[in-house]
Amino acid sequence: MEQVGETSSCFSDELHDLCVQLSQRFIESNRTLSTAESLTGGLLGACITSVPGASRYYAGGFVTYQTLQKQRLIGVSCETLGTFGPASAQCAEEMAIGARLQTGSDVAISVTGVAGPESDEFGVEVGTVYFGLSDRNKTMTHEESFAHFSRDEIRALTIKSALRLISDFLS
Numbered sequence: 057m058e059q060v061g062e063t064s065s066c067f068s069d070e071l072h073d074l075c076v077q078l079s080q081r082f083i084e085s086n087r088t089l090s091t092a093e094s095l096t097g098g099l100l101g102a103c104i105t106s107v108p109g110a111s112r113y114y115a116g117g118f119v120t121y122q123t124l125q126k127q128r129l130i131g132v133s134c135e136t137l138g139t140f141g142p143a144s145a146q147c148a149e150e151m152a153i154g155a156r157l158q159t160g161s162d163v164a165i166s167v168t169g170v171a172g173p174e175s176d177e178f179g180v181e182v183g184t185v186y187f188g189l190s191d192r193n194k195t196m197t198h199e200e201s202f203a204h205f206s207r208d209e210i211r212a213l214t215i216k217s218a219l220r221l222i223s224d225f226l227s
Contacts, residue, residue: 067103068212074219075107081226082113089222091117092130092155092166094142095185100167100215115159120151126168130154141178143169145186145197152188153195163191165222171210185214189225196225 067075082089091101101117104110118129123142126132131154132147140146151166169185170176183203189196200217202210 067106067215071103071212071216071219072106074216074223075104075110078104078219078222079107079110079113081223083109085226087162087226088113088115088159090115090155090159090161090164092126092151092164092188093117093119094121094126094151094166094168095171096167096211096214096218097121099211100165100218103215103219115161118151118155118158126151130158141176141180143176143178143180143184143186145188145199148186148188149190149195149197150188152190156190163189163222163225165189165218165225167214167218169210169214171207171214173207183210185210185217187218187221189221191225 093100098119104114120126120129123137126142130151132150136146136150148166148168152164155166156164166188170180170182172182175181183201183205185200187198198221202213
């Protein structure tokens with residue numbers, strides 16, 4: 057059987073190392089993780105599953121790039137989407153809760169925001185990213201600004217922040 061973290065990854069060494077550390081923590085604590093992604097388009101889940109053994113703790117994920125899919129797949133309310141928009145702390149919170157409930161995972165993280173090239177219809181600026189984290193006891197949101205970075209850099213920085221947030225959330 058392969059050991060966690062034995063193979064190379066298509067992600068940077070730093071991201072791979074963060075995923076290896078997370079993998080070990082989840083496996084040791086016998087907890088599971090799920091993801092709900094928008095602006096990263098599945099890259100967070102791909103990064104997590106780049107580590108051999110991820111199936112021992114990664115329950116699965118949702119790529120809800122279109123607004124309607126946030127509602128259909130993970131239960132983000134029409135009211136939240138209409139009032140605050142798909143790139144909002146409120147949406148990130150509901151995405152994390154929905155992913156956790158749909159998969160039955162112990163912990164869920166969501167990412168939504170605006171990677172560009174322009175602000176969204178609610179006025180959310182390019183580089184603004186919202187994260188939601190949820191477990192059975194609490195749900196929290198976090199906001200980051202990656203203004204002045206390229207679309208690809210925003211997405212990469214989002215993954216890095218998400219992995220660090222999960223680690224902090226577990227502590």
